[in-house]
């Protein structure tokens with residue numbers, strides 16, 4: 693359940709919610725002595741709405757019954773489609789506003805299963821890729837470079853957006869990259885454990901020298 697969505701729908705802070713329960717496809721929220729009902733599509737995380745593997749491919753113990761995949765790509769991609777639908781100057785302004793709120797806590801990077809470097813590029817001082825002060829320009833560079841680094845490894849788990857304390861819509865960047873990787877390379881990270889990682893192997897016959 694995406695508490696940020698419930699906050700928007702109820703107009704209440706998550707600390708004010710008394711109880712959240714699920715009855716079939718309905719989600720019941722008790723707040724201020726009132727009971728409000730929502731559909732799962734209204735309150736699930738966007739990345740959960742896009743889930744292609746509700747039953748894991750491998751498991752030791754499966755809790756509950758196996759479920760067939762039923763991704764709702766339209767609902768899942770609503771925010772991204774909204775952003776893509778606005779003129780580029782407005783989109784630029786929107787990202788500037790969003791990234792101005794980033795406090796550079798690095799929670800998005802620390803939670804990410806694809807970000808496991810011993811020393812992240814943001815900690816480098818020679819050269820210094822980003823300044824430590826969370827200016828929006830440096831925050832933008834951090835997110836763009838991180839997004840490129842995790843291309844082909846990001847599984848659209850949505851954790852980076854979920855943990856962001858200031859609710860920056862990071863999945864709008866990471867899911868877009870996930871789709872671009874899928875489109876260009878017909879590759880989805882995390883789907884096949886036998887598949888070689890996309891960006892870490894190359895063929896001797898690669899046309900571009902920089903690969904070798």
Ligand code: SF4
Nearest residue numbers: 794795797798800856
């Ligand atoms: S989690 Fe949010 S606030 Fe923290 S560094 Fe990432 S984008 Fe910035």
Ligand code: SF4
Nearest residue numbers: 804846847849850852
């Ligand atoms: S959605 Fe992608 S970038 Fe974000 S935490 Fe998951 S794997 Fe990392």
Ligand code: SF4
Nearest residue numbers: 807809812813838841
């Ligand atoms: S942002 Fe890049 S350098 Fe930093 S931990 Fe993630 S993959 Fe590594």
